[in-house]
Amino acid sequence: MATVPKVEVGTDYKEKYGFFVPEEYVFKAKRGLNPEIVKEISWMKQEPEWMTKMRLRSLEIFRKKPMPRWGADLSVIDFENIFYYLKASDKQSKTWEELPPDIKATYDRLGVPEAERKFLAGVSAQYESEVVYHSLQEELTKKGVIFTDTDSALRDHPELFKEYFGTVIPPADNKFSALNTAVWSGGSFIYVPKGVRVDIPLQAYFRINAENMGQFERTLIICDEGSFVHYIEGCTAPIYTTDSLHSAVVEIIVKKNARCRYTTIQNWSTNVFNLVTKRAMAYADATMEWVDGNLGSQITMKYPSVYLMEPGAKGDVLSVAFAGKGQHQDAGGKMIHVAPNTTSTITSKSISKGGGRTSYRGHIKIYPGANNCKSFVKCDALLLDDESRSDTYPYNDVDAENVTLGHEATVSKVSDEQLFYLMSRGITRNEAETMIVNGFIEPFTKELPLEYAVELNRLIQLEMEGSVG
Amino acid sequence: MGFTAESLGVLQGEPDWLRERRQSALHSFEGLPVPSKTDEEWRRTDVSRFDPGQFSKLEHLDGQKLVLPSALPKGVILKPLRQAAKDHPELVEPRLFSLVRADRDRFTALHAAFFTGGTFLYVPDGVVIDTPIVGQHFSHEGGTSVLPHTLIVAGKNTQFNYLDEYIAENDSETGYRSGSTEIFLGDGSQVGYVAVQKWGRNVWHFADQRAELQKDSTLRLFNVTLGGKFSKTRVEASLAGEGSNAELKAIYFASGEQFFDFHTLQDHRVGNTRSDLLFKGALQDVSRAVYAGLIKIEKHAARSDAYQANRNLVLSDKAKATSIPMLEIDNNDVRCTHGATVGPVDPEHLFYLRSRGIPEPTAKRMLIQGFFGDVLDRIPFEHARKLVEAELESRIG
Numbered sequence: 001m002a003t004v005p006k007v008e009v010g011t012d013y014k015e016k017y018g019f020f021v022p023e024e025y026v027f028k029a030k031r032g033l034n035p036e037i038v039k040e041i042s043w044m045k046q047e048p049e050w051m052t053k054m055r056l057r058s059l060e061i062f063r064k065k066p067m068p069r070w071g072a073d074l075s076v077i078d079f080e081n082i083f084y085y086l087k088a089s090d091k092q093s094k095t096w097e098e099l100p101p102d103i104k105a106t107y108d109r110l111g112v113p114e115a116e117r118k119f120l121a122g123v124s125a126q127y128e129s130e131v132v133y134h135s136l137q138e139e140l141t142k143k144g145v146i147f148t149d150t151d152s153a154l155r156d157h158p159e160l161f162k163e164y165f166g167t168v169i170p171p172a173d174n175k176f177s178a179l180n181t182a183v184w185s186g187g188s189f190i191y192v193p194k195g196v197r198v199d200i201p202l203q204a205y206f207r208i209n210a211e212n213m214g215q216f217e218r219t220l221i222i223c224d225e226g227s228f229v230h231y232i233e234g235c236t237a238p239i240y241t242t243d244s245l246h247s248a249v250v251e252i253i254v255k256k257n258a259r260c261r262y263t264t265i266q267n268w269s270t271n272v273f274n275l276v277t278k279r280a281m282a283y284a285d286a287t288m289e290w291v292d293g294n295l296g297s298q299i300t301m302k303y304p305s306v307y308l309m310e311p312g313a314k315g316d317v318l319s320v321a322f323a324g325k326g327q328h329q330d331a332g333g334k335m336i337h338v339a340p341n342t343t344s345t346i347t348s349k350s351i352s353k354g355g356g357r358t359s360y361r362g363h364i365k366i367y368p369g370a371n372n373c374k375s376f377v378k379c380d381a382l383l384l385d386d387e388s389r390s391d392t393y394p395y396n397d398v399d400a401e402n403v404t405l406g407h408e409a410t411v412s413k414v415s416d417e418q419l420f421y422l423m424s425r426g427i428t429r430n431e432a433e434t435m436i437v438n439g440f441i442e443p444f445t446k447e448l449p450l451e452y453a454v455e456l457n458r459l460i461q462l463e464m465e466g467s468v469g
Numbered sequence: 470m471g472f473t474a475e476s477l478g479v480l481q482g483e484p485d486w487l488r489e490r491r492q493s494a495l496h497s498f499e500g501l502p503v504p505s506k507t508d509e510e511w512r513r514t515d516v517s518r519f520d521p522g523q524f525s526k527l528e529h530l531d532g533q534k535l536v537l538p539s540a541l542p543k544g545v546i547l548k549p550l551r552q553a554a555k556d557h558p559e560l561v562e563p564r565l566f567s568l569v570r571a572d573r574d575r576f577t578a579l580h581a582a583f584f585t586g587g588t589f590l591y592v593p594d595g596v597v598i599d600t601p602i603v604g605q606h607f608s609h610e611g612g613t614s615v616l617p618h619t620l621i622v623a624g625k626n627t628q629f630n631y632l633d634e635y636i637a638e639n640d641s642e643t644g645y646r647s648g649s650t651e652i653f654l655g656d657g658s659q660v661g662y663v664a665v666q667k668w669g670r671n672v673w674h675f676a677d678q679r680a681e682l683q684k685d686s687t688l689r690l691f692n693v694t695l696g697g698k699f700s701k702t703r704v705e706a707s708l709a710g711e712g713s714n715a716e717l718k719a720i721y722f723a724s725g726e727q728f729f730d731f732h733t734l735q736d737h738r739v740g741n742t743r744s745d746l747l748f749k750g751a752l753q754d755v756s757r758a759v760y761a762g763l764i765k766i767e768k769h770a771a772r773s774d775a776y777q778a779n780r781n782l783v784l785s786d787k788a789k790a791t792s793i794p795m796l797e798i799d800n801n802d803v804r805c806t807h808g809a810t811v812g813p814v815d816p817e818h819l820f821y822l823r824s825r826g827i828p829e830p831t832a833k834r835m836l837i838q839g840f841f842g843d844v845l846d847r848i849p850f851e852h853a854r855k856l857v858e859a860e861l862e863s864r865i866g
Contacts, residue, residue: 070509368787368789371786381796381798383798383800383801383803384801385801386768386771386800386801386802388801389797389798389799390796390797390798391795391796391797391798392794392795392796392807393793393795394793394794394795394809395791395793396790396791396792396793396809396811397513397789397790397791398781398783398789398790398791398792398811399789400786401783401785401786401787401813402783402786402813403783403811403812403813404810404811404812404813405792405809405810405811405812406808406809406810406812407792407794407807407808407809407810408806408807408808409794409796409805409806409807409808410805410806411796411798411803411804411805411806412803412804412805413801413802413803
């Protein structure tokens with residue numbers, strides 16, 4: 001096995017990625033949250049009036065909604081001490097060369113252009129709150145695919161935008177979706193026309209780079225009838241001393257016969273609160289797949305969900321969570337069967353180490369009349385030491401006829417037999433454990449494009465460094 | 470009318486400590502809020518239409534019938550609980566409501582304040598009782614409360630079986646019912662406990678069962694829930710001694726508009742403990758079942774082995790099942806598995822039987838019997854097994 005440089009994830013981003021580029025902003029809203037700041041954000045973006053109104057209404061809802069009383073402890077978030085909007089550079093860059101040098105340097109370290117040269121269709125990298133770099137292959141444009149940042153979409157495709165924005169996740173859905181709707185900025189907007197298949201994964205890198213900087217990106221994906229798209233979101237973030245909040249909203253509409261896959265590898269620094277609402281509506285014979293990897297952050301609360309709206313719809317969640325010291329990954333998935341003859345599966349793999357805590361929280365709901373549905377949930381948890389913790393909270397509600405629902409979960413440690421076998425072959429304990437962990441999450445990694453699979457394996461390796469035997 | 474300090478007055482002749490305890494439980498009852506839908510445990514369990522006050526007449530003060538083995542071994546105490554509170558305060562006072570806490574919620578408080586009937590069983594160290602002991606709790610009239618409480622103390626290395634039967638004379642009775650049980654298992658003891666709840670179809674029933682297991686003890690606990698329009702049963706095992714082993718099984722059969730709620734806890738407080746839970750139920754008509762169970766492995770409970778499963782057989786398009794099997798694992802050296810299923814009679818099984826010329830209703834009945842079959846085998850003693858089989862037979866048929 002290759003030797004791994006001695007680095008600790010979460011403490012050495014400076015060396016690894018060379019972050020901490022000096023902040024240079026065109027516009028930085030004041031700290032805190034009030035109608036004036038929300039209006040200012042909307043004004044800065046020159047948004048139509050309906051959006052300004054929606055933002056203000058959402059702020060009201062956010063104010064009224066209580067903090068969730070379940071899941072992780074969120075009481076430490078100080079909403080008044082967060083910058084809700086920063087704009088890093090004045091105009092959208094069309095080409096790589098036009099990017100500001102410091103931002104370019106950061107991305108060079110992350111390897112974005114490298115990946116792009118190889119096989120990426122478009123890179124839409126989010127630096128602070130605004131998408132600064134955006135490129136699309138000509139082919140996509142020819143096919144009629146829209147892949148842009150969400151702010152531009154509001155400006156350039158107002159009709160399409162207004163038709164779908166906030167329809168999957170209304171502001172009043174939960175406290176954090178209300179917050180996001182009030183102050184959202186950036187994110188990706190994708191529209192795939194009828195019958196179009198986008199063969200190459202679309203991807204964007206998200207980054208947080210300013211202290212006390214909240215990122216509230218908003219992603220909206222519309223897959224029209226019979227289309228296919230795979231969107232990949234990957235996150236890395238430098239470590240900072242005070243807590244940072246990331247609260248995104250992702251809305252996806254998968255129409256008749258269409259298929260959408262949404263892949264996330266999330267590796268926020270370990271002081272980030274990652275509170276994300278992700279939801280898709282799947283219509284007749286459509287397929288929605290969430291592939292969700294959660295490694296970083298201090299607290300993650302994220303339950304990608306699929307509303308199965310019409311017969312034949314299919315939902316899939318494949319989720320991996322890794323919680324190290326001081327981390328709490330509260331992840332899972334939700335499948336809401338509204339229509340009959342719909343199917344869903346949730347597969348969750350979680351690993352806890354060094355006192356970390358992973359929780360699976362899921363909900364399967366079969367509404368009355370949604371007959372002949374099938375749903376299966378499988379959760380596996382691996383506890384690497386006796387300080388760590390694993391929880392499973394699956395909620396299964398069946399209100400219809402002829403429904404088959406199954407839930408299974410196991411919690412275990414790295415088995416002594418497996419360890420002994422590998423060590424008897426001359427492999428060190430640490431390497432053997434890493435191999436076992438990589439094997440444990442293999443069903444997840446094999447769903448990832450190659451470069452992400454490599455990155456994930458490497459991240460796991462880093463996390464496993466110096467792990468207690 | 471209502472449950473008030475005055476209504477406690479009918480419970481004459483009790484020792485001071487018990488009277489005070491009842492008063493304090495009544496005080497808790499008055500102070501505790503009605504559980505609302507915002508409480509996780511009660512989100513799917515609606516008690517807003519239940520007013521216990523309308524059933525505040527206690528049907529009887531010591532209304533159970535004890536079926537005793539012909540001769541009890543020396544030292545065994547088997548008495549109505551209120552009598553035992555007078556005769557053996559040193560055994561009863563420190564234990565009564567120490568496992569099933571009176572202040573847990575409104576209904577545990579009310580039960581603790583007004584319990585009547587129920588049994589106290591004390592089995593001294595080393596005693597083995599071969600024949601099962603049966604406590605039968607009857608209700609004869611509607612509109613009343615019947616609130617029995619069972620307290621079982623198993624000494625070291627004892628072995629015995631106990632059956633609580635909750636029986637209604639009139640299946641359409643209304644009223645408020647409970648049937649709570651506390652079991653203390655001493656080192657090395659082996660206890661079988663079965664509760665069969667067949668109150669009338671229109672009563673509200675609340676049961677809290679909790680056992681504490683010391684070193685190397687084994688509990689085999691089995692619940693059968695058939696009666697009530699509303700029935701909420703908590704089954705909790707606290708594994709407090711190394712080598713202890715709790716087997717918690719249940720079957721339920723709901724029809725009409727019955728609503729059953731089960732809340733279970735397998736609390737592994739120390740290492741080398743084992744628990745095995747299986748709750749199986751069939752739902753007909755517009756009935757509804759909610760199962761929520763938790764396996765908790767505490768920090769130092771290494772080498773624990775826990776299993777938890779809830780299986781629901783849904784026999785109608787209007788029946789609803791909710792299953793929430795939860796795990797909280799704080800130690801890595803454990804084996805923990807759980808599962809839940811909700812589904813109809815397997816169409817392939819049905820097809821197979823039909824292809825053998827068996828009419829559909831018979832085939833369905835056979836499959837339901839088969840569904841319960843494996844768990845019925847786990848009823849800890851013959852007497853209870855036969856009783857339950859007969860009871861189930863009549864309901865499925």
